[in-house]
Amino acid sequence: MSRFEFYNSQGLRIDGRRNFELKNFESSLTTTSNFNNFSRNSQSSTTYLQMGQNKILVNIDGPKEPTNSNKSKIDQDKAVLDININVTKFSKVNRQVSTNNNNSPDKQTQEWEFEIKRLFEKIIIMDSYPKSIINIAVTVLQQDGGILASIINCVSIALMNNSIQIYDIVTACSVGVVDQMHYLLDLNHLEEQFLTSGTIAVVGGSPTQNVEDANVCLLSFNDIFPLDLLDGFMMAGIKGCCTLKDIMVTQVKAMNINKLIEIQ
Amino acid sequence: MVSIKYSVLKNLDGSCEYTTANSKVITGVSGPLEPKQRHRLPLQSAIEVFIKPSHGVGPSTREVLMQDKLATALQSIIVTEKYPRELIQVNAQILSNPFDSFGSLQNDPFNEIVSSMIDLNSCFNSIFLSLIDANIALKSCYFSNLFTINDKNQVINITNVESLESLQSLSHKSIHLLVFEIEENKISNILLMDSKGTFHDDDIIKVIDAAQANTELEFKNIRSLIKEKVKDDYIWKV
Amino acid sequence: MAKELELNNTEKKFILSLLAQNQRLDGRKSLIETRNLDIKINPDAYGDVYVSLLTPEGSVSTRVHCKITADIVKPKDKRPFEGSFYVNCEINGLTGLQFENYSKPNSMSSEGYYTRFLESMILRSNALDLEQLCIIAGEKVWDIRLDLHVLEYDGGFLECASIACLTSLLHFKRPYVEVQNEKIHKVYTDLDERDGVNLGVLHIPIAVKFNIFQQLPTEELIKQSNNTNPGKELVAIDCTIKEEMLSNGEVLVALNKNREIVQLDKPGGVPLQSYKLLELANMALPMVENITSKILKAIEIDESKRNEYAYLLSAENDRYDG
Numbered sequence: 001m002s003r004f005e006f007y008n009s010q011g012l013r014i015d016g017r018r019n020f021e022l023k024n025f026e027s028s029l030t031t032t033s034n035f036n037n038f039s040r041n042s043q044s045s046t047t048y049l050q051m052g053q054n055k056i057l058v059n060i061d062g063p064k065e066p067t068n069s070n071k072s073k074i075d076q077d078k079a080v081l082d083i084n085i086n087v088t089k090f091s092k093v094n095r096q097v098s099t100n101n102n103n104s105p106d107k108q109t110q111e112w113e114f115e116i117k118r119l120f121e122k123i124i125i126m127d128s129y130p131k132s133i134i135n136i137a138v139t140v141l142q143q144d145g146g147i148l149a150s151i152i153n154c155v156s157i158a159l160m161n162n163s164i165q166i167y168d169i170v171t172a173c174s175v176g177v178v179d180q181m182h183y184l185l186d187l188n189h190l191e192e193q194f195l196t197s198g199t200i201a202v203v204g205g206s207p208t209q210n211v212e213d214a215n216v217c218l219l220s221f222n223d224i225f226p227l228d229l230l231d232g233f234m235m236a237g238i239k240g241c242c243t244l245k246d247i248m249v250t251q252v253k254a255m256n257i258n259k260l261i262e263i264q
Numbered sequence: 265m266v267s268i269k270y271s272v273l274k275n276l277d278g279s280c281e282y283t284t285a286n287s288k289v290i291t292g293v294s295g296p297l298e299p300k301q302r303h304r305l306p307l308q309s310a311i312e313v314f315i316k317p318s319h320g321v322g323p324s325t326r327e328v329l330m331q332d333k334l335a336t337a338l339q340s341i342i343v344t345e346k347y348p349r350e351l352i353q354v355n356a357q358i359l360s361n362p363f364d365s366f367g368s369l370q371n372d373p374f375n376e377i378v379s380s381m382i383d384l385n386s387c388f389n390s391i392f393l394s395l396i397d398a399n400i401a402l403k404s405c406y407f408s409n410l411f412t413i414n415d416k417n418q419v420i421n422i423t424n425v426e427s428l429e430s431l432q433s434l435s436h437k438s439i440h441l442l443v444f445e446i447e448e449n450k451i452s453n454i455l456l457m458d459s460k461g462t463f464h465d466d467d468i469i470k471v472i473d474a475a476q477a478n479t480e481l482e483f484k485n486i487r488s489l490i491k492e493k494v495k496d497d498y499i500w501k502v
Numbered sequence: 503m504a505k506e507l508e509l510n511n512t513e514k515k516f517i518l519s520l521l522a523q524n525q526r527l528d529g530r531k532s533l534i535e536t537r538n539l540d541i542k543i544n545p546d547a548y549g550d551v552y553v554s555l556l557t558p559e560g561s562v563s564t565r566v567h568c569k570i571t572a573d574i575v576k577p578k579d580k581r582p583f584e585g586s587f588y589v590n591c592e593i594n595g596l597t598g599l600q601f602e603n604y605s606k607p608n609s610m611s612s613e614g615y616y617t618r619f620l621e622s623m624i625l626r627s628n629a630l631d632l633e634q635l636c637i638i639a640g641e642k643v644w645d646i647r648l649d650l651h652v653l654e655y656d657g658g659f660l661e662c663a664s665i666a667c668l669t670s671l672l673h674f675k676r677p678y679v680e681v682q683n684e685k686i687h688k689v690y691t692d693l694d695e696r697d698g699v700n701l702g703v704l705h706i707p708i709a710v711k712f713n714i715f716q717q718l719p720t721e722e723l724i725k726q727s728n729n730t731n732p733g734k735e736l737v738a739i740d741c742t743i744k745e746e747m748l749s750n751g752e753v754l755v756a757l758n759k760n761r762e763i764v765q766l767d768k769p770g771g772v773p774l775q776s777y778k779l780l781e782l783a784n785m786a787l788p789m790v791e792n793i794t795s796k797i798l799k800a801i802e803i804d805e806s807k808r809n810e811y812a813y814l815l816s817a818e819n820d821r822y823d824g
Contacts, residue, residue, distance in 0.1 A: 110610040111618055118770025122720055122750070167720055198766070203773050215773030219753075221766040224627040230763060230783055234776045273654060274561075275598040290653060292596045314595060319571045319649045321590055355596035357651050360550065364571050429692060 006178050006191065015052075015188055022173070022186045022240060023052030025247050027157050029255045047158035052188060053144030056151060058158040063132035070133060079129035083117045085109050085138040085151065092143060093189070112148055119218050120155065123203060125165040134164065145192040146174030148199045148220065153248065160252050168204030169248060170217065173240035175200060175233055180226060183236035196223035200237035207242045214238045265424055266482070268390075270397045270493060276355075278398025282390035284423040286431065287382050288359040291390040293398040299351030309347035311338050311354065315387065318358040326376075330384050334391065337443060337456045343401040352400060356387045362428045374436050377460050378412075381441050382422060384458075385410040388443055389486075396490055405446040406455050407483050409475040412439045413467055419474045438463040442475040446483060451476055507600050509747060517748060521715055521736050527745070529558045533738040536789065537563060537658060541669055541800040545807065548698065549674030553666040555658050555740070563656040563742065568666035569649045570674040574689070577636070577643040585635020585643040589621040591650035591663065598655050616660045616754075617650070619767060620667055623707050623756045627764040630671060631702030637679050642686060644676055646701065657742040660754060661793075664709040669797050672703050673804065707756045707764035708793045710786040713741045714751035716772040735774070737782065739789070755783050757790045 006013060013019070030046045046059045066074050073080050087109055089095055105113070124134070136158070138151055152172035159166050176184040176195035187197055198221035202214050216234070225233075266284050273279035276292035296309060303310040313335045315327040323331060334354070342352060363379040388408035395402060410422045415435045422439070425431045438461030445453040459468070509517075517527055524532055537555040544550035549570035554562045577584060593601045593613050601613075610618075624630055635644040648670065650663055675698025680687040690696040715736040738745060751771025756764040763783065768774065 107610075107618055111615060114610045114612075114615050115767075115769040120770070122770060122772055212775065212777040214776050216768065216776050216779055217773040218770055219766060219768040219779065221763065222622055222626050223765075225763045227757065227761045227763050227783060227787065230766070231780055234779065238776060273596070275654060276596070290596070294595070294599055297599070316592070316594060316596070316651070319569060319590070319647055321592070353595055353599075355594060357594075357596050357653070359567055359651065360544075360547070360569070364569070 006184070006195075013184065014190060017186075019182060020185050020236070020240065022244060022247075023054075023188075024050070025153075025244065025251070026050045027154070027248070027251050027255065029161055029259060045161055047154060047161050049150060049154035049157060051146075051150045051153065052186070053142060054147055054150040055140075055142040056154045057139040057141060058151075058154045059137045059139075060158050060162045060164065061135040061137070063129040063134050063164070065131070066133040073133070074131055077130055078126035079124070080133045081117055081121055081124065081126075081136065082133055083113050083120075083136045083138070085113050085116075085140070087140045087143070087147075091140050112151065115148070115218060115220065116152060116155065119152065119170065119201065120159075122217065123166050123168070123170055124159065125167060128165050143189070145187040145189040146197075146199065148172070149174045149186075149201070152199075152201050152218070153244065157248060157252060161255065169245055170201055170203045171205060171241040171244040171248060172199060172201035172218065173237050173244060174198070175237040175240070177225065177229065177233060180229060183232060185236060185240040196225050198222070198225075198233065198237075200234060200241065202238055202241035202245075205238060205242040205245050207246065209242070211235050211238050214242070266485075268393060268486070268489060270393050270489075276398070278394040278396070278400070280390045280393040280397060282386050282393070284382075284386055285426045286362040286423070286428075287386045289356055289383065289386045289390050290359055291354065291356040291387060291394045293352065293354050293391065293394040293400060295352030295398060295400060296347040296350035297353060299349075303351055304349050307348050308344035309342070309350045309352050311335050311342065311344070311352050313338070313354045313356070315356045315383075316358065317383075318361050318364050326380050330380060330387065333384065333456065333458065334387060337388070337406075338391070338395075340455065341402055341404060341406055341445070342395070343403055346401045354391055354394070356391065358383050358387075362431055374439075374461075375432075378422070378431070378436065378439060381410055381439055381458070381460070384408075385423065385441055393486070393490075397493070404452070405483070406443050407446060407479045407486065408441065408443040408456075409478050409482075410439070410441050411471050411474055412436045413461075413463060413471065417467075419470055421474070421478060437461050438467065440468075440471045440475075442472065444475065444479050446479070449483075449487070451479055507743065507747065509744060513744070514748060517744060518715065518717075521738060521745070522717075526738075526742075528563070528742060533736060534785070536661070536740040539665065539793070539796055541665065541797065543669070543673060543800060543804040545804070548693070549670040551666050551670040551673065553662050553669065554654075555656075555662055562654055564658045564662050565652075565654040566659075566662045566666045567651040567653055568663075568670045569651070570670050571647050571649070572674075572676045573645045573647070574637065574642050574679075574686070575645040577640060581632075582640035583636050584632040585645060587625060587630050587632060587635075587646045587648070589617060589624070589648045589650065589667070591617040591620075591652070593652050593655065597652045601655075613659065615769065616663065619660065619709065619754055619756070619765060620664055623664070623709060623765045624667065624671070627705070627707055627756075627758075627762075629668075629703060629705055629707050629758075629764070631704055634702035635676075637686065638681060638684055641684070646674075646676075655743065657744075657746050658711075658740045660709050660711045661740060664707070664756070665793060665797060668703070668706050668708065669800065671701055672706070672797065672801055674701055675699060676701065705758045705760060705762070705764075706794050706797065707758045708790045709754060709756040709765070710739060710789055711741075712753040712755070712782050712786075713738050713746060713749035714753065714772055714774060715748065716750055720772065735772070735778075737778075753779065753782055755786045757783070757786050759787075759791045759794050761787065 027049045049056045149172035156170045176187045176197040201218035203217045269281040272281045277294045279292040281290045313331045316322045441458040443456040444451045445455045540554045542552040551568045554565040678690045754767045
């Protein structure tokens, strides 16, 4: 197999970034667009995140009273979280021809749903919304590596935009390892394909915090990898997550100021 | 030849592991349970049979057919009036079938038929013991037999055929599953008869005779096993 | 997860306080003590394995049956040189009443997640050599199907299932295939006639699950500067179903004895400090080594039983010794 070159002659990655450089991170809020009329939820807003070439829409509906179909899931003390991820067929470079005709999510998507549900169940202050349901609908419009991390980030921003109480901000980042010594942050799809990679999510990280004390709330790692490198892998990931948190906070603030101006 | 272990699954009301020379099933019965609204029958209990194949995702059509046969037969054995608006759930997991490993590599049209008949036969007998273990009221006992008639017109009991090779060398002409109802220790009715292949009227008589003899013999063992079980379970000894 | 099972508050408190005192409900004396492992290999077949976890009193708490079947199929167009491997596991009403017989295709249960973990643990790490399964490139390859039947369920499913998977993969023999002129000439399905071929298992990954019991409320955990409360959480391995229900986080680690992480997942749950995660991954290593040797030993014992009369057929004799 021909070896894939991760660096060009200047030591930059194939998309021109340095090792620890994150992708371009841009989020925006769509409250008054046609999208809402289309989805007929005037009270909920849609959050759009563009992280490099990953394009994700998150629409949060709730907390609200459960509809008939999921009334059985209701919890007297807490809110119930329902996550739906829709990975569009045109999101990849090659259009996927799905074999199942009933549009049920594939195993990979189900796995993401499971992980994200478990993650945010502990992050959202569920006790403050008893007997209600929070619906989170994720639509992946375009994917370019590290999609799980992007979904988590986007859900995190959307929760803030929808004023749902959370303990702290969750940030996630994908990490890859080159030659068992260099770590790359925020992979693109080519890197993800050829490298051993994983996703790490941190809650409430801050750059001043000691890296060892960061609260890791999700770690997903599916490739074979020496045990002794796990340390470096997590350090790189946590640093990335902490940086990302600053970016997210400033963007959410800016977004909501715009929203305020719009309302006035 | 046949080995039976009852009460093997402690999470269920009744269970049984039934091993013949060529197949192995594990069955469990739970009930009476509270059923879902749509399963609720006003005057009798609903019976749900669920069979999982030894390999692959199930139940497929092959298992659904078996489930149907079992459910109809059980309907007339279980005292359904005793458990109105309740559910009796019967689960079976086939653990081994002689055609499992490489059976699909040989193209004998009879393989598919024989393999599902073997499973069904073992399930019938195993479920009977599970029902007793679960203390479900039964109208009568039953015992299932599986016989084949080969090209030399011999009647052969399949449960005793050990290896896949000898099973395939039998050159079946027809295969018969016979479930007898047993009342007061005597064979009374035929509960289910399922025959496949080409055969004459005389063949049926021959098979019924052989099956009757076999049932009488085998049921003695099962009866003594139940006796033993009841004795062990009876905790109020003086 | 277990829907109809519910614990009352007294029992909840009792189990948690037991855990805090380093005790377990089933009589184990430590949080990191596993239940006894029992591997039974069916002597009449290849790749037919029963693995059970035994409580200290010796009764079976979790039992898994694992069975491998093989078939010859046409390979996928994208990968003409590779066979296929597939894990099938459904937990149904036979295992316990809390499990539904008809699973909904749209959502994933924890058990589904574990099965997926197992499948990708074996496939993505190349634990099973798929290229060895090729018979004629682009035409015929072996399709290996692994079926897991969970007969009894009391926690420890992931460990039990991964042990069962690997034992039966190591034990299974596929028939020898004779190929002449790019055509299959004969398949020796009778393994007595011609000995089968072992599957190419390149390394042995074993999965271990850690359950986290965090007593602190989440807001304190996240808000506090973390240096002040080191190690407030309890971490237990090989939890029973009741303990699993009380746990509020889990870490799944699959390792092999070459000090390699094959898969590591922490699907949500309470946050855990990063150094703790490292500690857990390292803690799993001796357990994995222990389990691997147990598997290999069980297979070796079975092998020697099968070859009981091998020495009679052997041409070796005393004269060659000197």
